[in-house]
Amino acid sequence: MIRKTTMSDKLLFGTGGTPHSSKSESTAHGIERIAELGLGCMEVEFVYGANMNQTMAQKVGATAKGLNVKLSAHGPYYINLNAHEEEKLIASKKRLLQTARIASTIGAQGIVFHPAFYLKDPPEDVYDRVKKELEDTIRAIREEDIQVTLRAETTGKGSQFGSLDEVLRLSAEVDGVAPCIDFAHLHARGGKANSYAEFKSILKQITDKLGSKALNDMHIHLSGIKYSGKGELSHLNLSESDMNYIDLFKAWKEFDIKGLVICESPSLEADALIMQKAYNSL
Numbered sequence: 001m002i003r004k005t006t007m008s009d010k011l012l013f014g015t016g017g018t019p020h021s022s023k024s025e026s027t028a029h030g031i032e033r034i035a036e037l038g039l040g041c042m043e044v045e046f047v048y049g050a051n052m053n054q055t056m057a058q059k060v061g062a063t064a065k066g067l068n069v070k071l072s073a074h075g076p077y078y079i080n081l082n083a084h085e086e087e088k089l090i091a092s093k094k095r096l097l098q099t100a101r102i103a104s105t106i107g108a109q110g111i112v113f114h115p116a117f118y119l120k121d122p123p124e125d126v127y128d129r130v131k132k133e134l135e136d137t138i139r140a141i142r143e144e145d146i147q148v149t150l151r152a153e154t155t156g157k158g159s160q161f162g163s164l165d166e167v168l169r170l171s172a173e174v175d176g177v178a179p180c181i182d183f184a185h186l187h188a189r190g191g192k193a194n195s196y197a198e199f200k201s202i203l204k205q206i207t208d209k210l211g212s213k214a215l216n217d218m219h220i221h222l223s224g225i226k227y228s229g230k231g232e233l234s235h236l237n238l239s240e241s242d243m244n245y246i247d248l249f250k251a252w253k254e255f256d257i258k259g260l261v262i263c264e265s266p267s268l269e270a271d272a273l274i275m276q277k278a279y280n281s282l
C-alpha cells in the first residue's frame with residue numbers, strides 16, 4: 001500500500017480551528033492567519049459535520065499547500081462506534097467516511113475522532129466492537145483510494161472510550177489507525193499525568209507499543225483544562241490552568257518527537273504561540 005508521506009520533520013504548532021484574529025471565520029482565512037503568525041499547522045473542525053463542498057475544499061487545500069501550512073481534520077462529535085442502534089452505527093461510519101473524503105481533498109494528514117461511548121457496556125466488549133467497526137470503516141475509506149490516517153483521540157472522561165491503553169492498542173492492532181494524544185485530557189482523567197516523570201512514561205508507552213517510528217509522526221492536542229473527579233469539565237487557557245506544559249515540552253525534547261501540536265485553549269493562537277515559543281526556547 002502506498003502511504004502519503006506528508007510527515008513533518010519537526011514539531012509544528014497550530015490551532016484547533018480558525019484563529020480568532022483571522023480576517024473571517026473561513027478556513028482559508030484561518031490558514032492565511034496561521035502563516036502570518038509564524039505557526040505551522042491548523043486542524044480544520046468538522047465537529048458538527050463535514051459539509052465543506054468540493055470547490056471550497058480544493059481552495060483550502062491549495063491555500064495550505066501554497067503557504068506550507070500542514071492541515072489535520074477533526075471529525076464530527078456525533079460518532080459512536082459502540083452505538084446500540086444499527087442506524088446510529090451506520091450514521092457514525094458514514095460520518096467518518098465523509099470526513100475522510102473532504103480531509104483527503106484538503107490534504108489533511110489525519111482525522112481526529114472520538115471513537116465511542118461505553119454506554120455501561122464492559123470496556124473489553126466495547127474495545128472489540130470499536131475495533132471491528134473501525135476495520136470496516138477503513139476498508140470503505142481505502143476502497144475510495146483515500147489514504148488518510150484515523151487518529152483515535154485520548155478522551156477526557158471516564159465514560160468515554162479512549163484511555164491511553166485503548167488508543168494505543170487500537171493503533172497497534174488496526175492498520176490505518178494512529179493515536180491523537182490529548183495531554184490535557186489524559187491529565188483530566190484523574191488529575192495525574194502532569195509531571196515530567198509521567199509525561200516520559202506516556203511517551204515510553206507509545207514507543208513500547210507502536211515503535212519509535214510513532215514518535216516521528218505524533219498528533220497532539222494541548223490546552224489548559226478544568227476537571228473534576230469525573231474528568232474533563234472545560235478547556236482553559238494555559239495561564240488559568242495547572243497544566244505543567246514546560247515539563248511536558250522537556251519530555252518531548254528528550255524523546256525528540258515530531259508531528260503536529262494542536263492548541264485547543266479558548267485563546268487558540270495566543271496559547272499556540274506561547275507553546276511554540278516555550279518549546280523552541282528549551
Ligand SMILES: [Zn+2]
Pocket residue numbers: 074112113114153
Ligand atoms: Zn477531540
